[in-house]
Amino acid sequence: MKSVIAEHLVKxxxxxxxxxxxxxxxxxxxxxxxxxxxxxxxxKTTTVRILATLLKPDSGIATVAGxxxxxxxxxxxxxxxxxxxxAAVDETLTGWDNLVMFGRLYHLGKxxxxxxxxxxxxRFSLTDSARRPIKTYSGGMRRRLDLAASLIVQPKVLFLDxxxxxxxxxxxxxxxxxxxxxxxxxxxxxxxxxxLEEADQLAxxxxxxxxxxxxxxxxxxxxxxxxxxxxxxxxxxNTDITKTQEIVSRISTSAIHTDIRTISAPxxxxxxxxxxxxxxxxxAKIHPLDIALKRPSLDDVFLSLTxxxxxxxxxxxxxxxxxxxxx
Amino acid sequence: xxxxxxxxxxxxxxQLLQLARIPEVLVFSTIxxxxxxxxxxxxxxxxxxxDQPGGYVxxxxxxxxxxxxxxxxxxxxxxxxxxxKKGLIDRFRSLPISRGAVIIGRTFGDALLNILVLTVMAAAxxxxxxxxTSGGFSIFLAFLFLFxxxxxxxxxxxxxxxxxxxxxxxxxVGFLVTFPxxxxxNAFAPTTGMPRALQYFAEWNPVxxxxxxxxxxxxxxxxFGATASSWPSQYPLETSLLYMVxxxxxxxxxxxxxxxxxxx
Numbered sequence: 001m002k003s004v005i006a007e008h009l010v011k012x013x014x015x016x017x018x019x020x021x022x023x024x025x026x027x028x029x030x031x032x033x034x035x036x037x038x039x040x041x042x043x044k045t046t047t048v049r050i051l052a053t054l055l056k057p058d059s060g061i062a063t064v065a066g067x068x069x070x071x072x073x074x075x076x077x078x079x080x081x082x083x084x085x086x087a088a089v090d091e092t093l094t095g096w097d098n099l100v101m102f103g104r105l106y107h108l109g110k111x112x113x114x115x116x117x118x119x120x121x122x123r124f125s126l127t128d129s130a131r132r133p134i135k136t137y138s139g140g141m142r143r144r145l146d147l148a149a150s151l152i153v154q155p156k157v158l159f160l161d162x163x164x165x166x167x168x169x170x171x172x173x174x175x176x177x178x179x180x181x182x183x184x185x186x187x188x189x190x191x192x193x194x195x196l197e198e199a200d201q202l203a204x205x206x207x208x209x210x211x212x213x214x215x216x217x218x219x220x221x222x223x224x225x226x227x228x229x230x231x232x233x234x235x236x237x238n239t240d241i242t243k244t245q246e247i248v249s250r251i252s253t254s255a256i257h258t259d260i261r262t263i264s265a266p267x268x269x270x271x272x273x274x275x276x277x278x279x280x281x282x283x284a285k286i287h288p289l290d291i292a293l294k295r296p297s298l299d300d301v302f303l304s305l306t307x308x309x310x311x312x313x314x315x316x317x318x319x320x321x322x323x324x325x326x327x
Numbered sequence: 328x329x330x331x332x333x334x335x336x337x338x339x340x341x342q343l344l345q346l347a348r349i350p351e352v353l354v355f356s357t358i359x360x361x362x363x364x365x366x367x368x369x370x371x372x373x374x375x376x377x378d379q380p381g382g383y384v385x386x387x388x389x390x391x392x393x394x395x396x397x398x399x400x401x402x403x404x405x406x407x408x409x410x411x412k413k414g415l416i417d418r419f420r421s422l423p424i425s426r427g428a429v430i431i432g433r434t435f436g437d438a439l440l441n442i443l444v445l446t447v448m449a450a451a452x453x454x455x456x457x458x459x460t461s462g463g464f465s466i467f468l469a470f471l472f473l474f475x476x477x478x479x480x481x482x483x484x485x486x487x488x489x490x491x492x493x494x495x496x497x498x499x500v501g502f503l504v505t506f507p508x509x510x511x512x513n514a515f516a517p518t519t520g521m522p523r524a525l526q527y528f529a530e531w532n533p534v535x536x537x538x539x540x541x542x543x544x545x546x547x548x549x550x551f552g553a554t555a556s557s558w559p560s561q562y563p564l565e566t567s568l569l570y571m572v573x574x575x576x577x578x579x580x581x582x583x584x585x586x587x588x589x590x591x
Binding site for chain 2: 085
């Protein structure tokens with residue numbers, strides 16, 4: 001069963017001058033994680049905001065757990081958890097204050113709100129700082145508290161909009177662990193990210209979006225295959241380059257590329273090709289400095305799909321602003 | 328819908344908790360009006376002549392009371408704009424809570440703060456010679472008027488906050504509206520000294536009618552501005568009441584609709 005379905009969503013801003021979503025369709029199978037991957041301005045946040053009932057699309061249909069988000073937003077709100085790019089909690093209040101407040105707003109009784117708040121603080125390792133104002137928290141702690149706030153009532157579907165943007169590597173690692181825990185618990189998750197590695201780590205399936213459209217989707221492996229197969233990469237001493245090129249040409253069917261001392265070529269047989277190469281090198285008494293089977297990274301995926309590198313893209317309107325248009 | 332009261336209370340409680348967590352806000356929001364009381368009392372008090380028994384401070388206090396509650400507009404607007412900027416309003420809007428609970432809760436929180444501020448100011452006024460001469464009920468009614476005026480303006484604040492979004496801009500807009508309103512009035516000096524056109528504005532200005540209403544309820548003759556003998560200066564209580572009802576009738580539905588359609 002599909003927990004989230006978005007069909008032909010269109011959303012424009014500034015009277016149609018900026019097209020945030022341009023016929024975007026996606027779905028998430030119940031109990032799985034969909035990673036929505038794209039650069040800034042691709043339409044990730046707009047998609048999440050529509051699915052989380054915060055924004056109405058110009059056209060198109062979206063359902064969460066079978067309920068139309070436009071027609072019955074109140075019902076959808078009872079089933080979802082949302083954690084955004086910014087830690088959307090009250091910074092002057094303590095972690096404990098915040099979670100109890102959100103518990104009350106989910107209409108748990110006072111005692112139940114307190115109990116739930118304490119459970120969540122414990123689970124996200126925030127018990128020690130529970131009585132401190134959020135202002136004093138680190139970035140990672142804030143995000144964890146924000147995530148905890150979206151889990152007050154077990155949500156059927158969880159939306160995480162760039163949960164690790166702006167975190168340092170340690171904070172990111174902690175967030176990933178927390179999210180992986182959640183996923184094990186069987187939650188349906190839609191996660192947006194600009195980090196290719198993050199989608200690779202956390203998502204069952206990835207939808208790559210650019211300029212408000214899904215331009216590719218599939219598992220991380222399938223996407224990588226779509227871009228091209230594996231490459232064999234061997235680095236050797238200068239004196240062995242010619243011989244090594246000969247060996248590689250017997251294994252690879254296509255063009256060999258040599259970059260200083262590294263010879264690389266596409267292969268179709270994966271680890272078998274790697275072993276063949278090792279054996280042949282050994283027979284020829286060549287000791288490689290490095291040898292590896294390289295699979296294309298999601299960076300390569302993005303580059304080949306969009307023609308530009310994901311991280312370097314700056315947010316820009318799909319349609320250029322008309323002259324004299326107000327900002 | 329059945330949870331609307333508890334939702335509103337939770338949001339209001341949040342604001343009170345904020346005051347408890349950062350007491351500085353509370354201190355400064357009461358120091359400012361007290362400072363105004365002292366400044367006007369001792370800077371202008373000596374040079375503005377009045378035949379009012381008890382002197383200028385009797386006329387001044389209603390003016391300062393009204394000016395202070397008028398600033399609720401900016402306070403509400405800034406608070407809301409900050410919540411929007413931080414994404415807190417988005418979070419609230421993604422929760423299954425009653426429509427309007429978030430903004431109704433905020434107006435209640437700001438209203439509660441006004442009770443405290445008015446109390447502190449009344450004490451400060453008393454200390455510098457303010458003595459209302461009417462009965463207890465009239466004095467209570469005057470404070471009720473002040474409280475309700477602040478509450479009505481709070482709803483304009485909600486609308487401004489939602490419309491402008493940027494906290495710093497909201498602050499400037501708030502001052503840009505409240506300063507002329509409070510000074511182009513009978514609050515601190517007689518309107519009769521103003522150019523003719525401004526006199527008309529000052530007489531119809533809700534701040535003036537409120538000040539006149541409070542002066543009347545505190546047992547004073549409203550000598551600042553009564554000379555033009557316009558309808559609002561003759562019936563300040565009725566006019567003020569009308570203004571408050573009108574403001575709320577317009578801005579409550581407008582703000583709630585705006586809130587539902589706003590995305591920060």
